[in-house]
Amino acid sequence: LSHELGSYCARLFADLGAEVIRVEPPGGRSDRRRPPPLAGAEPTVFGGIPFAFLNVNKKSVTLDATSAAGRAVAKDLIAASQVVIHEPGEGSGLELAEILAVPGRRVVTSVSHFGLTGPYADFVGCDLVAQALGGIAWLSGEPAKPPLRLAGQQSIFVASLYAAAATALALWHSEAQGVSHVLDVSAQEAIAHSLQNAIQVYDLEGRVSSRGGEGVRDATESAFACKDGYVFLAAPLSLSASWSGLLAWFREEKFDGLARLQEPDWADRPTRATAAMKAEFRPLFERFIADKSKAELAAEALKRKIVMAPVSRIADLQLDPQLVFRRFFRKVALPGLGREVAFPGAPYRLSEPLWQIHRAAPRLGEDNESVLGGIAAKQAGR
Amino acid sequence: MYPDFLKGIRFVDLTWAGAGPFSTKLFSDFGAEIIKVESASRPDPVRVGGPYRDAIPGINRSGYFASRNTGKHSFSVNLKNPRSIETIFELIRHADVVSNNFGPGAMNRLGLGYEAVKAVKPDIIYLAMPMYGENGPLANLTGVGMTISAVTGLMWQTGYEGEGPLGPGTHFPDHAANPYHAAFAVVAALRHRRATGRGLKIDLSQVESTLNCMGLSALEYAATGTEQDRLGNRSAHHAPHNIFRCAGEDNWCAVAVLDDRQWQSLCKVIGASNLAKDRELATAKGRLAQVERVEAAVIRWIADKDATDAMMTLQAKGVPAGVVASSRYLMDEDKQLAYRGYWQKVDHPEIGEARFTSPPYLLDGERVELRRPPLLGEHTDAVLKEILGYTPERIAALRGEGVLE
Numbered sequence: 001l002s003h004e005l006g007s008y009c010a011r012l013f014a015d016l017g018a019e020v021i022r023v024e025p026p027g028g029r030s031d032r033r034r035p036p037p038l039a040g041a042e043p044t045v046f047g048g049i050p051f052a053f054l055n056v057n058k059k060s061v062t063l064d065a066t067s068a069a070g071r072a073v074a075k076d077l078i079a080a081s082q083v084v085i086h087e088p089g090e091g092s093g094l095e096l097a098e099i100l101a102v103p104g105r106r107v108v109t110s111v112s113h114f115g116l117t118g119p120y121a122d123f124v125g126c127d128l129v130a131q132a133l134g135g136i137a138w139l140s141g142e143p144a145k146p147p148l149r150l151a152g153q154q155s156i157f158v159a160s161l162y163a164a165a166a167t168a169l170a171l172w173h174s175e176a177q178g179v180s181h182v183l184d185v186s187a188q189e190a191i192a193h194s195l196q197n198a199i200q201v202y203d204l205e206g207r208v209s210s211r212g213g214e215g216v217r218d219a220t221e222s223a224f225a226c227k228d229g230y231v232f233l234a235a236p237l238s239l240s241a242s243w244s245g246l247l248a249w250f251r252e253e254k255f256d257g258l259a260r261l262q263e264p265d266w267a268d269r270p271t272r273a274t275a276a277m278k279a280e281f282r283p284l285f286e287r288f289i290a291d292k293s294k295a296e297l298a299a300e301a302l303k304r305k306i307v308m309a310p311v312s313r314i315a316d317l318q319l320d321p322q323l324v325f326r327r328f329f330r331k332v333a334l335p336g337l338g339r340e341v342a343f344p345g346a347p348y349r350l351s352e353p354l355w356q357i358h359r360a361a362p363r364l365g366e367d368n369e370s371v372l373g374g375i376a377a378k379q380a381g382r
Numbered sequence: 383m384y385p386d387f388l389k390g391i392r393f394v395d396l397t398w399a400g401a402g403p404f405s406t407k408l409f410s411d412f413g414a415e416i417i418k419v420e421s422a423s424r425p426d427p428v429r430v431g432g433p434y435r436d437a438i439p440g441i442n443r444s445g446y447f448a449s450r451n452t453g454k455h456s457f458s459v460n461l462k463n464p465r466s467i468e469t470i471f472e473l474i475r476h477a478d479v480v481s482n483n484f485g486p487g488a489m490n491r492l493g494l495g496y497e498a499v500k501a502v503k504p505d506i507i508y509l510a511m512p513m514y515g516e517n518g519p520l521a522n523l524t525g526v527g528m529t530i531s532a533v534t535g536l537m538w539q540t541g542y543e544g545e546g547p548l549g550p551g552t553h554f555p556d557h558a559a560n561p562y563h564a565a566f567a568v569v570a571a572l573r574h575r576r577a578t579g580r581g582l583k584i585d586l587s588q589v590e591s592t593l594n595c596m597g598l599s600a601l602e603y604a605a606t607g608t609e610q611d612r613l614g615n616r617s618a619h620h621a622p623h624n625i626f627r628c629a630g631e632d633n634w635c636a637v638a639v640l641d642d643r644q645w646q647s648l649c650k651v652i653g654a655s656n657l658a659k660d661r662e663l664a665t666a667k668g669r670l671a672q673v674e675r676v677e678a679a680v681i682r683w684i685a686d687k688d689a690t691d692a693m694m695t696l697q698a699k700g701v702p703a704g705v706v707a708s709s710r711y712l713m714d715e716d717k718q719l720a721y722r723g724y725w726q727k728v729d730h731p732e733i734g735e736a737r738f739t740s741p742p743y744l745l746d747g748e749r750v751e752l753r754r755p756p757l758l759g760e761h762t763d764a765v766l767k768e769i770l771g772y773t774p775e776r777i778a779a780l781r782g783e784g785v786l787e
Binding site: 053121148185194307343347 | 385388389400408412431432433434435436437445446448449476514515517518519520521522523524525526528529531532533534535536537538539540541542546547548549551552553554556557558559562563564565566567569570571572573574577580582583584585589590591593594595596597598599600601602603604605606609610611612614615617618619623624625626627634638640644697700701702703704705706707708709710711712713714717718719721722724731733736737738739740741742743744745746747748758
């Protein structure tokens with residue numbers, strides 16, 4: 001019953017062979033229409049791009065939960081389930097209380113932006129708002145500019161990952177002990193749980209961590225422009241092999257910037273984190289790498305044990321030599337598009353082939369017949 | 383509540399630093415016995431990285447370490463001493479899970495590779511989580527969390543419009559994507575073992591794990607051939623959708639309009655009746671075409687408002703809005719987290735009472751309570767005595783030989 005924050009959670013179970021059934025109103029749930037669309041595909045039927053990724057391996061049935069017959073079928077489905085993923089805010093047609101009233105043992109996981117209780121329980125959320133109130137936007141960006149949200153709708157993934165791990169543990173216990181559990185997962189809390197050490201920095205030392213690691217992050221830790229894009233470098237004194245590897249490289253290439261970096265102020269950690277040192281290091285290093293490509297720099301990083309890697313564009317990902325070697329991407333036929341596209345492969349590899357993509361995201365009501373049987377599907381009043 | 387869901391499950395946990403321990407913490411919080419294998423001569427880097435209680439360094443004073451290791455048992459040995467590996471193997475015979483997040487080959491060099499462990503404990507669940515995977519041309523690339531952001535496109539796409547890539551301000555993949563994909567896989571493996579009697583090896587490449595969290599961008603490129611440019615806090619599909627400066631120094635509020643109804647509500651709140659009536663702005667497409675004008679109206683209204691007041695006013699009318707919360711705001715001012723009892727106090731012999739984030743959910747209406755993190759080597763003797771039945775004399779001898787630290 002998820003439509004945003006719980007979708008990836010349910011997919012993680014589906015990828016390991018669980019039968020995951022999306023229960024949708026006759027017109028489809030709103031996540032099918034989330035942009036961007038798949039060119040030429042009717043979004044209500046096929047879903048857009050986010051839908052296609054988040055709903056792989058799932059089934060879809062349609063039910064008119066405003067009718068008594070439809071509600072009865074929905075409750076039958078819940079009665080036959082070990083896990084229900086619920087997300088408030090949109091017409092599953094069933095309230096959480098009704099789901100919890102269905103007899104039987106199961107785990108009911110509700111995933112929402114702010115949780116089911118408290119003064120913000122009815123707030124309208126979205127990725128930007130969750131990243132703001134969760135505290136991650138504050139930590140990103142540059143000091144003189146606004147805080148910055150992360151790309152890629154990260155609140156969905158953070159909330160879903162915490163929800164999935166907790167749901168799996170609750171299911172483990174439910175199966176062993178024959179008990180039911182209810183989880184009330186908050187995306188805000190999940191993001192606030194993932195702020196590196198910012199919480200402890202404030203609690204124990206009274207300092208507020210701010211964006212870009214201002215005053216903390218080393219001058220060398222950043223993305224730098226090279227010949228064909230950007231590389232990320234980290235060579236603080238705490239990564240001593242990286243720093244010494246960098247200096248040795250400068251020496252070998254007789255780079256005239258070396259002398260400056262051997263002066264005493266570059267041996268002092270707090271000094272290295274100041275804006276002045278950042279302003280000095282950037283042009284120096286960018287001059288050094290101006291004629292070097294991302295691939296050349298990756299090879300040097302590997303050889304010299306420098307913490308340095310290409311800042312990959314999205315278009316680069318499928319060409320990443322490591323990912324190619326490991327055959328990471330998986331071709332999946334998208335019915336809405338009429339062709340195969342490359343999906344990210346397994347997030348972890350198991351020694352048995354338990355993780356699989358065996359079907360694309362479902363068309364609306366694609367599994368009505370097989371899941372509900374003919375009569376029930378008619379009852380549901382498509 | 384202190385859930386005992388995993389009572390009887392034991393980890394020999396060699397993970398250290400950020401992502402690995404954050405993953406195994408979930409299991410100690412749910413009642414598993416996590417034997418954290420540590421070393422005094424080569425301590426977990428987050429034990430010797432801040433913050434510390436009152437900014438005074440100490441091996442048991444790190445808040446970062448504390449937040450990643452609640453409820454674990456610390457078993458301190460010198461891994462360079464071959465006898466320590468014998469002891470670890472004895473523990474593995476009594477364990478369900480062996481976990482590490484070292485680089486490729488490191489466990490083999492210690493003699494603790496999967497095959498060696500499996501030979502001793504055939505149904506072991508073995509979690510490895512090297513950055514780029516265990517094999518391949520870049521497997522030995524060294525990196526930190528931000529390196530993972532770099533090679534997965536997250537850094538490329540995160541930045542201000544018209545400027546270079548910045549990426550997250552933290553080692554973001556270390557704090558959710560990788561620990562929680564790993565934790566999910568371990569629970570799945572435990573369940574698989576319960577059903578089949580067979581263990582599993584889990585090879586989690588942190589890059590591959592994080593790439594799934596970039597799945598929407600990756601699939602957009604695969605399906606359309608175009609990649610989204612950096613947009614700051616704006617959206618390619620909605621307007622307004624940005625973070626706006628409020629009254630005071632460095633106070634901000636996120637405001638987003640995701641549908642046309644929310645647009646009308648926003649216009650009413652900010653007193654922009656002329657914009658509400660403008661038919662060109664009635665759709666997202668029209669608002670995106672005039673995004674500067676739309677944002678200017680929000681700026682005029684919000685610039686002298688308190689960020690929390692602005693959020694409350696907008697939310698009361700159904701407009702998505704949220705204060706950009708700092709750690710201080712989250713801990714001292716956020717009413718939602720306070721109401722839900724998110725911050726819990728845990729006492730510790732050296733850190734004293736400190737505030738921790740709770741697991742981010744209510745379980746059966748209650749908070750999962752945390753047990754304090756261990757002092758270095760706090761449980762070494764108890765582990766040897768209670769699990770392996772060693773006598774005090776034998777333990778003293780091992781300590782004398784430099785096996786225990």
